[in-house]
Amino acid sequence: MPHLLYVEASPRKDRSASIAAAHAFLETWRGRHPEGSVDTLDVWNTQLPDFDGEALAGKYAALAGEPLSLAQDEAWSAIRALAERFRRADLLLFAVPMWNYTIPYRLKHLFDLVSQKDLLFTFDERGQNGLLKAKAVVINARGVQIGDDFPADIYDHQSTYMATWLRMVGVTDVHQILVEKGLMGPDLDAAARAQGRAEAEALANRL
Numbered sequence: 361m362p363h364l365l366y367v368e369a370s371p372r373k374d375r376s377a378s379i380a381a382a383h384a385f386l387e388t389w390r391g392r393h394p395e396g397s398v399d400t401l402d403v404w405n406t407q408l409p410d411f412d413g414e415a416l417a418g419k420y421a422a423l424a425g426e427p428l429s430l431a432q433d434e435a436w437s438a439i440r441a442l443a444e445r446f447r448r449a450d451l452l453l454f455a456v457p458m459w460n461y462t463i464p465y466r467l468k469h470l471f472d473l474v475s476q477k478d479l480l481f482t483f484d485e486r487g488q489n490g491l492l493k494a495k496a497v498v499i500n501a502r503g504v505q506i507g508d509d510f511p512a513d514i515y516d517h518q519s520t521y522m523a524t525w526l527r528m529v530g531v532t533d534v535h536q537i538l539v540e541k542g543l544m545g546p547d548l549d550a551a552a553r554a555q556g557r558a559e560a561e562a563l564a565n566r567l
């Protein structure tokens with residue numbers, strides 16, 4: 361029974377271009393995997409604990425191979441629960457708006473919480489080894505089109521960061537969809553959304 365974790369990083373809901381394409385993916389995927397399960401992690405409506413104080417001290421204690429204090433362990437229970445949602449998934453689906461050429465801060469907050477040694481990766485003399493075996497689909501929505509006036513090597517810290525983070529946690533089978541020009545007028549927006557939906561459905565038919 362395949363299990364999908366859907367991480368929703370846009371607060372725009374009904375107006376969101378990334379969520380519209382993600383929903384098209386989910387509808388097709390559910391049709392193909394009626395026995396599958398979907399866990400939705402909406403970063404705007406999920407309690408994300410601050411990563412400071414005891415939680416941060418616990419991270420450094422664990423890195424130093426020291427036992428965690430009770431307070432540190434308590435602070436880590438929410439982090440472990442969030443990471444477990446990633447560990448369970450066979451497929452990760454992300455709806456990601458571009459904000460200031462990178463990902464929204466709530467999604468980065470989630471990544472900073474769950475990206476922990478022995479939860480999503482190990483660390484040894486060979487370096488960092490990701491523990492996730494899932495595949496991933498990333499839907500990147502943008503107001504402009506990256507390229508030309510916005511060269512990707514300078515402006516794209518969205519799809520590239522997603523690929524870097526996924527690789528860090530072991531996910532290398534990554535499919536990225538772009539839904540661009542959302543702020544370039546209703547016609548270009550509608551055309552980009554229609555293409556994004558079509559690409560998402562086609563991908564869901566293959567995964």
Ligand SMILES: Cc1cc2nc3c(=O)[nH]c(=O)nc-3n(C[C@H](O)[C@H](O)[C@H](O)COP(=O)(O)O)c2cc1C
Binds near residue numbers: 379456458502505542
């Ligand atoms: C805070 C904020 C920052 C944004 N920064 C960028 C940006 O740097 N580049 C860009 O192309 N679009 C930018 N946009 C536009 C969004 O990427 C665009 O509206 C996209 O459709 C958002 O995805 P969503 O519709 O799934 O929420 C920004 C929007 C917001 C709200």
